[in-house]
Amino acid sequence: MDTNQDMLAKVQNAMKAMQRSDLGSSILAREKRQRFVRTVSASTKLLDRARRINMQSHTHDIDRVGFAARILRAATEADEPNGESSPNTDTNTLESVEAIAIAGLTDSTLEDNIEEEDFENTLIDLIADRAGLDLEELFIQGDKSSSDPFLALTDGWLKKAANEVDGTSDADFASDDVESMFDSMIHAVPKKYLRNREDWKFYAHWDIEDAYRNVLRNRGTGLGDSAQTTAQGLAYKGIGVEDSSNMPAGTVLLAPSSNLVYGMYRDIRIEPDRQAKKRLTDFVTTMRVDCHYEDENAAVVGRGFSG
Structure with missing residues (x-):
């Protein structure tokens, strides 16, 4: 049976494999972040179909341009046509909001899996799979006037x-x-x-x-x-x-x-919080997201x- 110190050491070693060591923080390494995002998308039909934008700041403009009416006209040799057709332009904006998840894994679960070389991927998949379902719920049913604090984060596609x-x-x-x-x-x-x-x-x-x-x-x-x-x-x-x-x-x-369309901004963070007396470790995941339409x-x- 592992001691609390042994379990904590194993968790820390797994987290080091997942995180960006150059920053010494809880930010997922690039390849682990890509795995997390892929798993999120694959967890639901709607997110898998939707277009994901990797936001470079807390807001992102979705620009669209098009012509609302005919642009071709009859041409007459040596005669310049009057007027020109101007496209219509519109912009929707993604404004990221922060969501947090706390996933508690018991020591027995960790003991069964921690020795596996691929444990950090198993952990990412477990968290990302559920996060995908929750994000889809937010992107569909989100309503800033909702009494549900999670759904009130943003207005979703239905709204x-x-x-x-x-x-x-x-x-x-x-x-x-x-x-x-x-x-x-x-x-x-x-x-x-x-x-x-x-x-x-x-x-x-x-x-x-x-x-x-x-x-x-x-x-x-x-x-x-x-x-x-x-x-x-x-x-x-x-x-x-x-x-x-x-x-x-x-x-x-x-x-x-x-x-x-949905966007994810900022590096995804997963931080361990050891609950020794309960023989479990909480993994705290945070991300910033939003959704909108192209049109x-x-x-x-x-x-x-x-x-």
Whole structure:
């Protein structure tokens, strides 16, 4: 049985392998940070699809530029056309907020794993896997007016979307008809954004994705059979349908995957806090993050599906 001093020494040795020795701090070494970020992204479908920005300061501008109207015109030889077309420019800003996680690992867990050469990677994966789920929850459900202190850190994608349809009292769609909901959401998208439907996704609460599988099953077709018996991906009118564990009940987000943006600023820190009397070590992880859209007009939130 390891003594407390032995366990502390092992934890410290593992942390040294993870951290930037040139700074003598808790900042993850570059390769360990990359592993942490990859694991965070891989933990959830939405973060894996979204575009990640490695922020170089606590704020980062997401600039977009485009032409809203026709720029070609009839040309006449030896005649200079009048006027010129100017692009529209807009900016969304990521403003990082700090999040903290405290993961307690018991001595028995550490003893079973600390001798392994790859222990620090195991530790990073354990923390990053859960952090990914939590960050997705924040980026989806974040609302500065929330009574939940974590969700109140920032406004998430549901709050920042420019378009919304509501099935409450059948205002915009029949609340018990999943296809009616999908149609209403598609109609709410400004049509200039729907040139490439393959990049768009319905990110739905699990019950909504399941309800759509039941609709397909009841049609008695080959597609219905596969929707019932396999986990193959679904689509509605050329747009993929995916369940998202952090989507609130009765809610769907429709957006191109490339339009979802999140940023991580500052080196990720993991610091050990030894609790000898409890025979465990708390690993305190801190990071600064935020989320936004490339263009919030190319996103629709659907609420109020009741099944």
